[in-house]
Structure formats: structure tokens, C-alpha cells
Amino acid sequence: MxxxxxxxxxxxxxxxxxxxxxxxxxxxxxxxxxxxxxxxxxxxxxxxxxxxxxxxxxxxxxxxxxxxxxxxxxxxxxxxxxxxxxxxxxxxxxxxxxxxxxxxxxxxxxxxxxxxxxxxxxxxxxxxxxxxxxxxxxxxxxxxxxxxxxxxxxxxxxxxxxxxxxxxxxxxxxxxxxxxxxxxxxxxxxxxxxxxxxxxxxxxxxxxxxxxxxxxxxxxxxxxxxxxxxxxxxxxxxxxxxxxxxxxxxxxxxxxxxxxxxAVTAEDALGDLPTIDARKLLKSGALRRGARRFDQPIPYDKEPHTAYAKLMRTWPGFEAPTALSDHVIRYLPRDYPLFARMNPGDQYPQAYEHAMEMFEEHLKLLAKQGLKIKPDSQQYEEIKASIVPPYDVGKFPNKWRKMWRDQPARTLMAHLGKDSYSHIHYDSKQARTISVREAARLHSFPDGFVFCGTMNPAFRQIGNAxxxxxxxxxxxxxxxxxxxxxxxxxxxxxxxxxxxx
The missing domain is CATH 3.40.50.150 (Vaccinia Virus protein VP39)
Incomplete structure (x- = not known):
């Protein structure tokens, strides 16, 4: 031997x-x-x-x-x-x-x-x-x-x-x-x-x-x-x-x-987490540019609504805290109205179409107010840039996706650490990309699991896991x-x- x-x-x-x-x-x-x-x-x-x-x-x-x-x-x-x-x-x-x-x-x-x-x-x-x-x-x-x-x-x-x-x-x-x-x-x-x-x-x-x-x-x-x-x-x-x-x-x-x-759906996984109204937070000044640190606890305001949600809160050894510190989102002020307009399953080509519609609607509203904007003028381009994302539709067809509430999410990638457009929340009222804790839920990390660092490294850790x-x-x-x-x-x-x- x-x-x-x-x-x-x-x-x-x-x-x-x-x-x-x-x-x-x-x-x-x-x-x-x-x-x-x-x-x-x-x-x-x-x-x-x-x-x-x-x-x-x-x-x-x-x-x-x-x-x-x-x-x-x-x-x-x-x-x-x-x-x-x-x-x-x-x-x-x-x-x-x-x-x-x-x-x-x-x-x-x-x-x-x-x-x-x-x-x-x-x-x-x-x-x-x-x-x-x-x-x-x-x-x-x-x-x-x-x-x-x-x-x-x-x-x-x-x-x-x-x-x-x-x-x-x-x-x-x-x-x-x-x-x-x-x-x-x-x-x-x-x-x-x-x-x-x-x-x-x-x-x-x-x-x-x-x-x-x-x-x-x-x-x-x-x-x-x-x-x-x-x-x-x-x-x-x-x-x-x-x-x-x-x-x-x-x-x-x-x-x-x-x-x-x-299969467990996105809503099964996320429906009990505290609501984050991105547009409301932006308007109040509570959501600003800068690193997202895990220093503002958000208490739960709902009971677990599914067996999966209950598991995420009661996982032995990783039980949920009294409040979530990593339920944080990206600062994307240009895109919140667009997220609200998108339909479940929409990807970047559809998002771009919605954005162009919103841009045309804005130009018509300005015209009704007596302000006509000349096409290709500097003001025209500035207004367009404030509403329409700049990415080429042909090069970025899968860059964005709004989740379905009644299906599991698509694959979470490490690229979440750079942006979260691949997982736009299914709830149009919240009009945002998913939070760190929501990404963790979609990956089956329990609420008591702690991610070190700030928002971007945490997203990357989840996508790689x-x-x-x-x-x-x-x-x-x-x-x-x-x-x-x-x-x-x-x-x-x-x-x-x-x-x-």
C-alpha cells in the first residue's frame, strides 16, 4: 500500500x-x-x-x-x-x-x-x-x-x-x-x-x-x-x-x-424586500452620486411571502439581520423614467425606442410652451443626451434587460460590478436596477450573508459566485x-x- x-x-x-x-x-x-x-x-x-x-x-x-x-x-x-x-x-x-x-x-x-x-x-x-x-x-x-x-x-x-x-x-x-x-x-x-x-x-x-x-x-x-x-x-x-x-x-x-x-420566480425571491422608489429618492436628494457604502440600514417592512423568501431570512447560521445594510442601488438619474416605461423582457433595442419616444414627447411639450428646438442644434443634442442612452443598438442588443416578475432572472454576471442594466427591476413603480441584496437573493445568498467592500465589489462577488x-x-x-x-x-x-x- x-x-x-x-x-x-x-x-x-x-x-x-x-x-x-x-x-x-x-x-x-x-x-x-x-x-x-x-x-x-x-x-x-x-x-x-x-x-x-x-x-x-x-x-x-x-x-x-x-x-x-x-x-x-x-x-x-x-x-x-x-x-x-x-x-x-x-x-x-x-x-x-x-x-x-x-x-x-x-x-x-x-x-x-x-x-x-x-x-x-x-x-x-x-x-x-x-x-x-x-x-x-x-x-x-x-x-x-x-x-x-x-x-x-x-x-x-x-x-x-x-x-x-x-x-x-x-x-x-x-x-x-x-x-x-x-x-x-x-x-x-x-x-x-x-x-x-x-x-x-x-x-x-x-x-x-x-x-x-x-x-x-x-x-x-x-x-x-x-x-x-x-x-x-x-x-x-x-x-x-x-x-x-x-x-x-x-x-x-x-x-x-x-x-x-x-421554478422560483423573481417576484418569489424579491417581493418581500423593502421598496426602493428611485425617482422619489432622487427628487428628495436622498440618492446622490458617489460610492455606495453599506452604512444606511433599511428595516424590513413586509413578512416573507414565499417559502423561498422565508429561507433567505432563516438560513441556519445566516439568519436575517433586523435591517438590510446592502439594499442599495446605482445612481442612474437619466434612466429611471426609461426603466418605468420599459416592458418586462425589453432589451436595449426596445429601451432605445422607448427613449426616443420620450425624447419626441419632450420636444412636443417644449413646442407647446413656445420653445422650438432645431434638430442637430447644440440644445437639441443636450436634451437628447439627457433622455436617450448613447449606446449603439447594433453593438449592445443584450446590454439591458427588464426582468419578468413571473420567471427566474437571467444569468447574473460579474459585469454587475460595472453596471446593472442586465437586471432592471420588474416593478415599474420602483424604476431602477436591482440592489446588491436583490442580486444576492437572485443568486440564493441568504440575507445574513455579508459582502465586504462597497456596492461595485459586492455585485462582482455575487456575479462570480x-x-x-x-x-x-x-x-x-x-x-x-x-x-x-x-x-x-x-x-x-x-x-x-x-x-x-
Whole structure:
């Protein structure tokens, strides 16, 4: 029995004795995966995150703000041994049971499959590509910590990224390291998240632990709009062509039955949160230009109106505060009247049309007052600029979108940190983009989860995160596999003894 095998059996024995599986979250962000695994009964033992505000959020929520756990770390500059020492988690190989995370897909763009199989022996081939270095270090963390299980999450495009099926390549590398591995595409809306977010999920188990990999059954049903099916088709391009047989680690996601409860909608998720009338706040002077800090608590004024809203307020360990400090919105004075005019589902081309109508209406009103504005004059252009957004309709067709109240939200992106036009509130009376807390609700972060920094970094942390409820579904399913494997491993000596007798 080699050293790695002894370590694996020691970890299995620890779980058999009642220990919680210990998770190391790489590229952890603020902790979407961590929160899901914590809720499923795992212990969050450590994390590596480069962004300082996201790292601070992770440390605050999972370790009470403890300094070693709140420190930003560069995985390319932090060895597994150094991390184990910093976090005081004991010997490196024994420290963690489950490794989760997902290196940015750019890290794989120039890494060829032949080199991946023996990546640790070909470090020189990648030293001039810093993006590939992320993947090398990720694999070295797997090698060093010898986890019982691995979860990798990424965008669907990793199935066809620059001509590569990166998920398949990851699976092959993990397989060569002693894991059984499968990957699929899961949509968060099927797992109770009020957001139609499609993600590649890869799960691997040590061969000593399991001989198959399966994925969680959906808990909710929705007919995904055409755009999402199109995205899935593009992502699965390699699986639908002549090299389909090469993607032998891919499995189809479990199908959602129409008899399941309907997907959680935007209104289900947000309807109990305090109303923010953007135009009223602007008129009163309460809403001004400048950084949005979380220093003005807004008390709840409604009771939870759905099971989802109640969950967001009562999540164990992350119960809602008496007032929300991050229910803050962007200062967009030009666009509030336009948001009120837009219809649910409207995107930027429709918004531009509404804006031009509003501009023409304003010019007619001025004419009735005796003020005729000459086209193409400076005054004409100034008035137009005060009403009509300047973006090219042809270049920005999807830049804006007003949400439907009776559907889950579309995918929240990290770009929320720069603007929130992709998620305009469905309530025309409020006439605004979503708040930080609303983005968190749409992502399934409970109200007691704290985001460090100001508004823009918080939006970015949310958009980058894995939805906690999706992570919980994966983690809960994994826990069943670990428990089953514990029982099977514990029964093995008895089966051997019976065979001998």
C-alpha cells in the first residue's frame, strides 16, 4: 500500500468515525460553493482567493473574520504546504477531504492534451503562459492534498473553448491521478435558484471510494427559453459531431419532471424586500452620486411571502439581520423614467425606442410652451443626451434587460460590478436596477450573508459566485455517496472475514 492509498484510507476511517468532510475551496470568491457545502453538512476548512474583498467576505462568513482565513492569496505564489501551515490544518496530505473550485477557463487555452496527462512533468512547457500556470497549480493542489472527492465548476463554454473540450481534459488528468470522473451541464433554476444559470459541473471520486458518478435530481421545473437551449447546444458542439465518442466522461443531466414545483420566480425571491422608489429618492436628494457604502440600514417592512423568501431570512447560521445594510442601488438619474416605461423582457433595442419616444414627447411639450428646438442644434443634442442612452443598438442588443416578475432572472454576471442594466427591476413603480441584496437573493445568498467592500465589489462577488443552492444540491448528493462509500468500506473487512470462514 503506497503513501497516497494509506492517506485515502485514513481519511475514510475518519469519516466513518463521524468526522465531517473538510472542504478546501480554490478560486473561492466570496463563498457560493462553500455556503452550499456547509449547508449540506461539510466543514469549510480553508480557501484560496486572489481578490482581497472576496477573500475578506469568505473569511468573515465562514471563519468569523479570522485573519489567516480572510487573507487574499495568489495560488501561483502559495504552495499547498504553505497554505496548510498558514491555516494550521495539520499535515498537508491529511488536511482536506474535498477540493472544490474552478480555474478560469483562459488558463487552459494553450495547454495541449498530450501535455496535460503528465502536466507535473512538463512545467517548463507552460512557464511563459501565466494562465496555464493556474491549471498547473490547481492540479498540484489535488496531488498534494489527495482529496477523496473533487468538484470543478465553470461556464458551459469549457466544453468548446478555442477548439478544446477542457472539461474532458480535466477528467482525463484526474483519472490518471486515481479518480473516477464525470461532468455535465446543470441549470440552477432546476435546483431552486431564481436564476436561469447554466454551468458545467464536474465531479470526481477516488477510485477507492466509488465506482460511479451521478448528479442530483432536479427539484423544480421550468421550460427554459430558447436562448438557454441555444447556449447549451453551442456548448455541446463537440459532443454532437464526429468526435463525440472522445467525450466519454460527459453524461446528460438528470431531467426535470413537469410534475415538480415550478421554478422560483423573481417576484418569489424579491417581493418581500423593502421598496426602493428611485425617482422619489432622487427628487428628495436622498440618492446622490458617489460610492455606495453599506452604512444606511433599511428595516424590513413586509413578512416573507414565499417559502423561498422565508429561507433567505432563516438560513441556519445566516439568519436575517433586523435591517438590510446592502439594499442599495446605482445612481442612474437619466434612466429611471426609461426603466418605468420599459416592458418586462425589453432589451436595449426596445429601451432605445422607448427613449426616443420620450425624447419626441419632450420636444412636443417644449413646442407647446413656445420653445422650438432645431434638430442637430447644440440644445437639441443636450436634451437628447439627457433622455436617450448613447449606446449603439447594433453593438449592445443584450446590454439591458427588464426582468419578468413571473420567471427566474437571467444569468447574473460579474459585469454587475460595472453596471446593472442586465437586471432592471420588474416593478415599474420602483424604476431602477436591482440592489446588491436583490442580486444576492437572485443568486440564493441568504440575507445574513455579508459582502465586504462597497456596492461595485459586492455585485462582482455575487456575479462570480456559484449559486449556493446549486452547490448545496451537488454537495448533498456527494454526501450520500461519501456515506454510502463509508458503509461499503466498513463492510469490506466483514465480507472478507466471511469469505475466509
Amino acid at each position: 503506497n503513501k497516497t492509498t494509506r492517506t485515502i484510507h485514513k481519511k475514510i476511517a475518519r469519516l466513518q468515525a463521524g468526522g465531517k468532510p473538510r472542504v478546501l475551496d480554490l478560486f473561492a470568491g466570496c463563498g457560493g460553493i462553500s455556503l452550499g457545502f456547509l449547508a449540506a453538512g461539510f466543514s469549510i476548512a480553508g480557501a484560496v482567493e486572489f481578490d482581497s474583498e472576496a477573500a475578506a467576505s469568505h473569511g468573515r462568513n465562514f471563519h468569523g473574520g479570522d485573519t489567516p482565513h480572510s487573507q487574499a492569496r495568489d495560488i501561483t505564489q502559495t504552495s499547498p504546504n504553505q497554505l496548510a501551515r498558514d491555516l494550521q490544518v495539520g499535515p498537508t496530505t491529511e488536511a482536506f477531504d474535498v477540493l472544490v473550485g474552478g480555474p478560469p477557463c483562459q488558463a487552459f487555452a494553450r495547454v495541449g492534451r498530450p501535455k496535460l496527462r503528465e502536466v507535473d512533468n512538463h512545467a517548463e512547457a507552460f512557464k511563459h503562459d501565466s494562465r496555464a500556470q493556474l491549471y498547473i497549480d490547481y492540479l498540484r493542489y489535488v496531488e498534494a492534498f489527495a482529496p477523496l472527492a473533487v468538484v470543478v465548476e465553470n461556464v458551459p463554454d469549457v466544453l468548446n473553448h478555442g477548439g478544446q473540450n477542457i472539461a474532458e481534459e480535466i477528467a482525463e488528468v484526474l483519472e490518471s491521478k486515481g479518480y473516477i470522473c464525470r461532468y455535465t451541464l446543470l441549470n440552477a433554476a432546476f435546483y431552486g435558484v431564481p436564476q436561469m444559470r447554466e454551468r458545467m459541473i464536474l465531479v470526481a471520486y477516488r477510485c477507492e471510494l466509488a465506482d460511479s458518478v451521478t448528479f442530483p435530481e432536479p427539484t423544480h421545473f421550468i421550460d427554459l427559453p430558447p436562448g438557454y437551449e441555444g447556449t447549451r447546444s453551442v456548448a455541446l458542439k463537440f459532443l454532437n459531431c464526429k468526435i463525440a465518442d472522445d467525450a466519454h466522461h460527459y453524461v446528460h443531466a438528470p431531467k426535470a419532471a413537469r410534475s415538480l414545483p415550478p 456559484v449559486p449556493p443552492l446549486l452547490a448545496k444540491a451537488v454537495a448533498t448528493h456527494m454526501m450520500k455517496t461519501l456515506k454510502q462509500s463509508e458503509r461499503e468500506t466498513a463492510d469490506e473487512p466483514r465480507r472478507e472475514a466471511a469469505a475466509v470462514s
